[in-house]
Every structure is written in structure tokens, then in C-alpha cells.
Amino acid sequence: MAVITVPDDANVFAALIGGARDSDRIFMENADDRVVRYGDVPGITARYADLLASEGVAKGDCVAGILEKSPEAVLLYLAVCRLGAVYVPVHIGLTDGEVSHILGDARPKLVVCDPIRHDVASAAGCPVLTLDASGAGTLAERSATMPGGSPLQTIAPSDPNAMVYTSGTTGRPKGALLSAGAVIWNARSLASCWGITDADTLLHANPMAFGLFGTTTPALAGGASMILLPKFDTERVLAKLPRATIFAGVPTYYSRLMADPRFNRDLCSAMRLFVTGSAPMRPDAFEAFADRTGHRLLDRYGLTEVLIATSNRLDDVRQPDGSGLPLPGSEVRIVDEQGEGVEAGTVGMIELRQPYPFLGYWQDPDKTAASFRVGWFRTGDFGRRDARGYVSVLGRGADxxxxxxxxxxxxxxxxxxxxxxxxxxxxxxxxxxxxxxxxxxxxxxxxxxxxxxxxxxxxxxxxxxxxxxxxxxxxxxxxxxxxxxxxxxxxxxxxxxxxxxxxxxxxxx
CATH class of the missing domain: 3.30.300.30 (ANL, C-terminal domain)
Incomplete structure (x- = not known):
């Protein structure tokens, strides 16, 4: 499988949306049946970018989004990419205190939020635009009259594209800076590993803030259509699944689907791929899923700081405890407490080396330095690797x-x-x-x-x-x-x- 390279004058929007796209093909279909087509994407994102620029957003500035899932929310991210700015996705379900911490730490140039979070966003002391799940709000209203003439800003692969805040299970969330190179390389590599093309339709039930990378961007890179669900809901997934070819979710989603007798081979007849990850899958549940649907789940392993690090390929023999090989161009090693490599099959700490490495934690050089060992990123997870190089993740080192x-x-x-x-x-x-x-x-x-x-x-x-x-x-x-x-x-x-x-x-x- 070819190694994806990113040119020195890249733009993430162009990398994810560029190339031949059928203008009539569905880009995204929202839960309320609103449809955005690929032909609409350049104009909408250009007008959004003009509006952001009129508010002072320039290359390298942070734009925070506190949004429900919608086509417009994804188009906002793409508009930020057009400007070469840095997107900060904030989960809309966080408390006001958690949102305030992130906004106070990131100090964005602009916040775009659902109207229900306007007060906490305004308290950050920067301009605020609104956008609700139906696509309405001041972002849509004010951008409608914009000319859409802002040129695409070229950026280096090492320039930041996004700042994603960690889950904060061991302390307050920290901003992890992701480079443009990492985002492009990861999305295109996964599209290749998973065989995503413009013949695919992704049924998207993952959260907006956490599903942007690893779910949305590979689909964009492959030219797939997407059906957006506000969140996972068994009834809605069962209703939309016959129109989809790809579904990605955590093991909890699959256990809930398996609890419904309507979830069977007939319902999955159009499906090409089910992707799992983020948590371990019970072996008996993994095999039961295969028996019920005729599909073996494809597992992958990732972290906020490095996006998806390893993945099974389409033609791999998929096992419940296997998260596949490193993405093409990257490396994984398993080491002991002294940083020495261990033999195949031996448990140790997982370390990664990628062509477009993690940029570091926002305003925390000490934590950033401690996260690397001579160029290898220390994941904090422990696992093992077999003789073929396939990785099994056993959990967080903190656990x-x-x-x-x-x-x-x-x-x-x-x-x-x-x-x-x-x-x-x-x-x-x-x-x-x-x-x-x-x-x-x-x-x-x-x-x-x-x-x-x-x-x-x-x-x-x-x-x-x-x-x-x-x-x-x-x-x-x-x-x-x-x-x-x-x-x-x-x-x-x-x-x-x-x-x-x-x-x-x-x-x-």
C-alpha cells in the first residue's frame, strides 16, 4: 500500500475535497432530510471563509466550534481549512465550566456555537456566530451575502490544522495540536486502507467533536456520501442502514444493535464495512456479530494526539483482539520501562513514529517533551505485537x-x-x-x-x-x-x- 505524502504547499480543504467530484452527488444528508451536494461545497465554504475573514480570522488563528452535528458544522471546519486557520472542536455536551476552561485556554479568534451555548461562548470575550442543527443562525445569515472570493491559503505540512482537547480523565483537558500534514496523511491513508470511494455512503452516528477525525475526514478523502445522525439511536440506525455501505462506531453501539432481532443479514445486505474501535470488543460479541451479519468488524487504534495509528486492512483476517498494522509510512514499537524493545508477543508500552508527528500540547512544552522518546511518541498505552507486526492494545498505562x-x-x-x-x-x-x-x-x-x-x-x-x-x-x-x-x-x-x-x-x- 502506497505511502501518502503531503506537498509543502498544501491546503487541507483542497486535499480532502479536491479532485473530480460529481456535483450532483450527495455530500451530506442531515437527520431532518436536508441535503447538501458536492457541487454546493465550494460556494458555501468560500462564503463562510469570507465571513470568518471579515471577523479577523487569518492563517494560524483558532476558531472554536461548539455545535450539534449537521452538514453546516462540517462545512465550517472546511471553511476554516480554506483560510489555513486552526479548528478547535468542542463537544456540545460539556458543562459550562468545561467549555469555559477550553475557550479560556485556547483563546480563539472566533467562536461558532449552537444558540444554546451562546452565553458561555460570549463570556470568552471574542466574536460569536451561531449555527443550530437545522443550519440556521448568524453564520448562515451573514455569509449568504458574502462574495466567496477568499483564496485558499497554502500551508506547510507542519502548520497546525486543529487543536483537539483530550478527554481530561487524569486532569483538566489539554489542547493537542494536529498538523495539516497529519490530518491529510491520516485521512487519505485510512481511505486507502478501508477502500473508501465515491460509491460509498457512511452512516455517521459518532459525536460531532470526536467524530470529525477518523470518521468524517476519511470519508471526505475517499469522496463518500454521508448520512448524519445526531447521535447513536438504534431505531434511526436500523432505518438508515439499508442505504449505507459503511458504519463506524464503538463496541457499545454494536452491542445495542445486536440486542435488536431486526439487525440481521438482510438488513446489512448493502453494507460493505463495519469499523470498530476506541474500546475493546468482547471476543464472544465479536464472533456473534459475524454470525449474525456475515461481517467481521474491522478494528483500529487511535489517540487524540496522533489520530488513527493502526488499522486492519480490508483483506486482513480480523480478530477481536487485533487492531492491525501501523498506517503506511508509520512505525510502532513495544518497549519496556527503560525504552528497550521487547520480543514479539511480549507486553510493553506502545510507542509510535509517524511521517507527520504530533505537534505538542498547547502552551505545555514540558508535557510535550515528556511525551516523546528520541522521536517516538509515548502513547501511554500498553499492548503487544505479533511476529507479523499486528498490534493488540491492552489498555491505558494508567489502568x-x-x-x-x-x-x-x-x-x-x-x-x-x-x-x-x-x-x-x-x-x-x-x-x-x-x-x-x-x-x-x-x-x-x-x-x-x-x-x-x-x-x-x-x-x-x-x-x-x-x-x-x-x-x-x-x-x-x-x-x-x-x-x-x-x-x-x-x-x-x-x-x-x-x-x-x-x-x-x-x-x-
Whole structure:
């Protein structure tokens, strides 16, 4: 597979939208059935860009978007790209305090927001334009009379294109600067890996702020059409799926689809590809999905700072614990605590080297420097790589449990817990313990059909398949896992909830 290169005088808009596009082909269809066609894109984005420029936005300036998902929200990003400015996507579901922190930190030149977030955006002290999910607002009103004459600004591959704020699970969110080269290389590489063409239609149910890169941009690079859903909703996905060829989502989306008997091979007959990622998929659920639909999920692995880092290819034999190979032109290595490479199959920390590397954290040179080791980006995740180079991700380094001086990898224990009768999903966490340092605790959510679940009996069962130090000291049952907007289980909240489990105890339970 060819390595994608980015010219020295690139423009992200031209790279994603340029080339032959059928002007009558659907660019995006909104949930309210509004349609934008490819022929509309150059004019709308040029007028948006003129309006932004009239508000003082120039090359290198930040423009924040706090928006519901809509074609116009994506067109805004593309307009920012035309100017060579830097887009800051902000999840609309954040609290006012969280939004205020991001805007205060990023100091954008302009904010475009849904009207419901106007007050908090205005408090940032910069001009504000509005845009709602129907495409209405001052952005549309004021841009309608603009001539659309702003030229495309050329930028270097190393110039910033976006600043995406991290999830903030271990502290306040930090702005991760993504280069134009990284965005173009990543989008085009994924379009190639996944075989995206103008014959495809992506059913887009991922959040707007977090689904822009890794979902939207590869579809743009391949010339696909998109059907936008405001969020994941089983009924809406089932209704739109027959018109789509690609669907991308987290394992939670797939488990909810699998719970509906209407989700079957007939409904998926037009589908070409289902993509998963962002969280591990249970092996039994992975195989059940294949049996039900005739499709094996394609897994990939990514981070905010480096976008999608590895992915299976279309012709790969896809396995539930495999996130594929590095994208063409990039490298992955697995190292020990000293940074030395480990043998194939050995667990270690994942490090990456990409042709267009992560630019760093906004106004935090120390954190940026600590994130690299002689040119390799330290992901903070641990995993292993087989002899062919395929990567399996075992979790965040922050989630590693050290119990009695021994390393416990949560994903390995979760696989055993998930195999227990009645368990729908599990999260394995480390809780402070006076004797072990950390004790392994499994938090489980049961299936709707589960009968009486006995945690003590479950622990006895696990002792037959796991080494003693890996066996959970406790199993806690909760009604629903706490999740972030991407559907990932928020283990930090579980740790807070159960952090006093073993306080004052020295018994070897």
C-alpha cells in the first residue's frame, strides 16, 4: 500500500475535497432530510471563509466550534481549512465550566456555537456566530451575502490544522495540536486502507467533536456520501442502514444493535464495512456479530494526539483482539520501562513514529517533551505485537494494576470475567490496598436475562482460569457503566466510587 505524502504547499480543504467530484452527488444528508451536494461545497465554504475573514480570522488563528452535528458544522471546519486557520472542536455536551476552561485556554479568534451555548461562548470575550442543527443562525445569515472570493491559503505540512482537547480523565483537558500534514496523511491513508470511494455512503452516528477525525475526514478523502445522525439511536440506525455501505462506531453501539432481532443479514445486505474501535470488543460479541451479519468488524487504534495509528486492512483476517498494522509510512514499537524493545508477543508500552508527528500540547512544552522518546511518541498505552507486526492494545498505562509487585493487565482479566454467565460487560480496576498496594476489583454489568449472580462463586470460577494474583479480590455489580461521549467506560469514576473498598484492611482477601 502506497505511502501518502503531503506537498509543502498544501491546503487541507483542497486535499480532502479536491479532485473530480460529481456535483450532483450527495455530500451530506442531515437527520431532518436536508441535503447538501458536492457541487454546493465550494460556494458555501468560500462564503463562510469570507465571513470568518471579515471577523479577523487569518492563517494560524483558532476558531472554536461548539455545535450539534449537521452538514453546516462540517462545512465550517472546511471553511476554516480554506483560510489555513486552526479548528478547535468542542463537544456540545460539556458543562459550562468545561467549555469555559477550553475557550479560556485556547483563546480563539472566533467562536461558532449552537444558540444554546451562546452565553458561555460570549463570556470568552471574542466574536460569536451561531449555527443550530437545522443550519440556521448568524453564520448562515451573514455569509449568504458574502462574495466567496477568499483564496485558499497554502500551508506547510507542519502548520497546525486543529487543536483537539483530550478527554481530561487524569486532569483538566489539554489542547493537542494536529498538523495539516497529519490530518491529510491520516485521512487519505485510512481511505486507502478501508477502500473508501465515491460509491460509498457512511452512516455517521459518532459525536460531532470526536467524530470529525477518523470518521468524517476519511470519508471526505475517499469522496463518500454521508448520512448524519445526531447521535447513536438504534431505531434511526436500523432505518438508515439499508442505504449505507459503511458504519463506524464503538463496541457499545454494536452491542445495542445486536440486542435488536431486526439487525440481521438482510438488513446489512448493502453494507460493505463495519469499523470498530476506541474500546475493546468482547471476543464472544465479536464472533456473534459475524454470525449474525456475515461481517467481521474491522478494528483500529487511535489517540487524540496522533489520530488513527493502526488499522486492519480490508483483506486482513480480523480478530477481536487485533487492531492491525501501523498506517503506511508509520512505525510502532513495544518497549519496556527503560525504552528497550521487547520480543514479539511480549507486553510493553506502545510507542509510535509517524511521517507527520504530533505537534505538542498547547502552551505545555514540558508535557510535550515528556511525551516523546528520541522521536517516538509515548502513547501511554500498553499492548503487544505479533511476529507479523499486528498490534493488540491492552489498555491505558494508567489502568495497569500492580498487585503485590506483579503486573495485572485489565483486558486479560476482563476477557475472563466477560465469559462468566450473566455478565454483559466488565471493567477491571485497581483499588488501593494496604497489603497488596493495589487489589484487583471487577465491576460488572449483568445481562437483562441474567439470573441470580453470585460474586463469590464467580471468583471461584475465575481461579480456574487466571493466576491467583490476577483473580479479582471483589466483584461489584452495578446497573450501568459510566461512559464518556465515545462510549468508553470511565474507569476513573469507578475507581472513585470504590476507592475505599479495602481501607484499613490488611487481610489477604
Amino acid at each position: 495497569l494494576i500492580i498487585s503485590g509487585g506483579l503486573n495485572v493487565y485489565p483486558k486479560e482479566v476482563e476477557a475472563a470475567v466477560n465469559a462468566l454467565d450473566g455478565v454483559a460487560e466488565s471493567a477491571v480496576i485497581g483499588i488501593p490496598h494496604m497489603d497488596f498496594g493495589e487489589a484487583v476489583v471487577a465491576v460488572v454489568q449483568l445481562t437483562l436475562a441474567a439470573e441470580a449472580f453470585d460474586p463469590r462463586a464467580a471468583i471461584d470460577t475465575l481461579k480456574r482460569s487466571l493466576a491467583g494474583y490476577k483473580v479479582p479480590k471483589r466483584i461489584e455489580v452495578i446497573s450501568e457503566m459510566p461512559r464518556n461521549t465515545l462510549g468508553k467506560i470511565q474507569k476513573n469514576l469507578l475507581k472513585q466510587r470504590f476507592e475505599n473498598q479495602f481501607r484499613g484492611l490488611t487481610d489477604r482477601v
